Amino acid sequence: MTRRKMFKKKLIWFKLVILLSFVIVSVSAHAGEQARPKLYVFEVGKIAIPDKCIIVSGPCGQFKPYIIPVYAYLISHPKGLILIDTGLNPDTCPEELRKEIIWSPEQQRIDKQLAKLGYKPEDIKYVIMTHLHLDHAGWMKLFPKSTFVVRQEELRGAWWPDPRIALAYLIGDLEGTRDFQYLELDNLESFDLFLDGSVVCFITNGHTQGHQSVLVNLNKMGKVVLTGDALDSIEMLDRTLLPSIAWSPELALKTIKRLQHMRREGVTIIPSHDPEFSNTLKLAPDYYE
Numbered sequence: 001m002t003r004r005k006m007f008k009k010k011l012i013w014f015k016l017v018i019l020l021s022f023v024i025v026s027v028s029a030h031a032g033e034q035a036r037p038k039l040y041v042f043e044v045g046k047i048a049i050p051d052k053c054i055i056v057s058g059p060c061g062q063f064k065p066y067i068i069p070v071y072a073y074l075i076s077h078p079k080g081l082i083l084i085d086t087g088l089n090p091d092t093c094p095e096e097l098r099k100e101i102i103w104s105p106e107q108q109r110i111d112k113q114l115a116k117l118g119y120k121p122e123d124i125k126y127v128i129m130t131h132l133h134l135d136h137a138g139w140m141k142l143f144p145k146s147t148f149v150v151r152q153e154e155l156r157g158a159w160w161p162d163p164r165i166a167l168a169y170l171i172g173d174l175e176g177t178r179d180f181q182y183l184e185l186d187n188l189e190s191f192d193l194f195l196d197g198s199v200v201c202f203i204t205n206g207h208t209q210g211h212q213s214v215l216v217n218l219n220k221m222g223k224v225v226l227t228g229d230a231l232d233s234i235e236m237l238d239r240t241l242l243p244s245i246a247w248s249p250e251l252a253l254k255t256i257k258r259l260q261h262m263r264r265e266g267v268t269i270i271p272s273h274d275p276e277f278s279n280t281l282k283l284a285p286d287y288y289e
């Protein structure tokens with residue numbers, strides 16, 4: 001083989017290697033795009049409701065405490081960490097609530113639970129707020145570096161609440177959060193956070209004026225909806241019951257029907273305060289994927 005031919009052969013091999021590296025790089029980049037998130041569920045406290053009818057429509061007078069769990073969620077996505085709701089803060093609650101009906105031990109606080117997974121509050125890229133009631137917005141102030149994804153109507157409702165549902169908003173939860181970064185969403189739009197269908201906020205108002213839920217598309221489990229207080233318990237789906245605290249019962253009913261439709265279409269529904277359903281949930285550090 002002449003030197004010229006050997007050089008040509010080497011050049012072909014060289015080009016092949018370069019081409020192959022491009023293929024490998026683009027395939028792995030594509031795999032990254034396709035990667036699906038992990039979903040962690042944190043129990044961040046409990047509330048003892050004196051009578052179930054206070055939160056779910058139905059007969060009153062049962063007079064036995066209805067003890068409900070309170071959750072926050074973390075989505076670990078290739079494009080960043082997303083927290084959904086922030087739990088309750090006993091320090092901002094009125095004395096009588098704090099002592100008797102709310103439990104949120106220090107080790108269940110959202111930042112402590114994130115730390116157990118190796119994350120700091122500043123690692124959270126987005127905080128999606130389903131709504132701003134006291135058991136969801138308690139620790140917003142721990143995340144000043146994050147961008148909050150919230151409905152504009154909900155911000156308005158929390159800072160200047162409708163007297164009928166004002167009790168569930170605490171000004172102490174909002175203090176210090178006014179200058180945070182907000183992505184304020186219109187009530188009409190669904191919002192696809194990473195434009196890949198993996199995390200989609202959609203409007204489920206009725207319980208409050210700017211309530212939203214989150215659809216998460218997981219690789220193994222498929223589509224999951226974190227309802228927030230649009231749905232306290234699975235029983236509400238089975239029996240078409242409304243939340244007792246409702247800014248608009250009419251919209252709350254539309255929301256329940258929409259969630260019923262999603263369940264029929266095979267979406268897993270995770271309610272916000274269901275004591276029975278809580279026995280079936282995997283809590284962090286375990287996760288869904």
Ligand SMILES: [Zn+2]
Nearest residue numbers: 131133207229
């Ligand atoms: Zn609520």
